[in-house]
Amino acid sequence: MNTSVSGLAGGALIGLSVALLMLLNGRIAGISGLVAGLGRSRGTRWLVDLAFVAGLIAGPPLFAYATGAWPEMHIIASLPVLALAGLLVGFxxxxxxxxxxxxxxxxxxxxxxRSLAAVLVFLASGMLTVALLRVLA
Amino acid sequence: MNAAPRIVAALAAGLIFGLGLSLSGMLDPTRVRGFLDVTGAWDPSLAFVLGGAVGVAGAGYALARRLPHPAFDTDFELPTKRRIDRPLVAGAALFGIGWGLSGFCPGPAVAALSTGALPVAVFVAAMLVGMAAQHRFARYP
Structure with missing residues (x-):
């Protein structure tokens, strides 16, 4: 499948998930917030959020089962860079x-x-970071 | 209210999210880097992922605005902050640096834990530490 077509279809599934979580449970599907919340929330809310994260983790194996191939994943960064990047992404x-x-x-x-501002800032910051990596390489 | 429907709905929504990420190419840090690589070998195709996602989510949210409450809960829980403040901008800038360095953002990284790849586990472990550090030391919630 053409990458633009699979991108659009995959994006539509992501959008469907976001829509369903709001229509059914009244919640924003923000992964960083849901994951961070697992460290603090208790009771039903914790179980509900854990179910979402469990589903998210089960997605790629289900994809592999359905299509016969795991999604492409080529990791470029070294372990120390990934650790630094993880800290920055989490914080x-x-x-x-x-x-x-x-x-x-x-x-x-x-x-x-507010979200549009955040998106423009993290896109710009991500693009600047990759451009700097290109200059340094 | 009975929690079972909410748990099943969340599990299904998570699965659909993970399938969407898998199909979209977002699990591949090389593709994500290519999307951010505007001064080099720019691959804009991941913009279709955002377009498709925002389009479908927007339709769902438009429908939600016409409903008195979600199907399995009493209230829609929506963010109340409106102001574009310093924590928002600084946080987004830091996140962008980490995203550019690794090619991973939180959703794909958590979903990719299922591949069992060590680099993914290292990234997610560091991400959890970063989240805990922000909660522990920052003045802002």
Whole structure:
């Protein structure tokens, strides 16, 4: 399948998930917030959020079972760089109240200007980082 | 209210999210890097992922606005902050640096844990530490 077509179809599934979580449970599907919340929430809310994260983790194996191939994944960064990047992503997404899903998909779908600002900043920052890596390489 | 429907709905939504990520190409850090590589070998195709996702989510949210409450809960839980403040901008900037360095954002990284790849586990473990550090030390919730 053409990457633009699979991208659009995969994106539509992501959008469907975000829509369903709001229509059924009244919740924003922001992955950084849901994952961070697992460390603090208790009781039913914890179970519900854990179920979402469990489903998310089960997605790629189900995809592999259905299509006969795991999704492509080529990791470029070294372990120390991945550790640094993970720290920045964890700290930054909590400080900024969201990531690609909460601000990028859910926030833009709600027409939130706050989310639009966050998306423009993390896209610009990500593009600048990759450009700098290219210069340094 | 009975929690079982909410748990099943969350599990299904998570599965659909994980399938969507798998199909979309977002699980591949090389593709994500290519999307961010505007001064080099730019691959804009991942913009279709965001377009498709925002389009379908937008339709769902438009429908939600016409409903008195979600199917399995009493209230829609929506963010109340409106202001574009310093924590938002600084947090998004830091997140972007980590995203550019690794090619991973939280959703794909958590979903990719199922591949059993060590680099993914290292990234997610560090991400959890970063989240805990923000909660512990920052002045902002």
């Amino acid at each position: 930054g997404t909590r400080l900024g109240s969201g990531c690609t899903s909460g601000h990028g998909v859910a926030g833009l779908a709600r027409l939130s200007t």
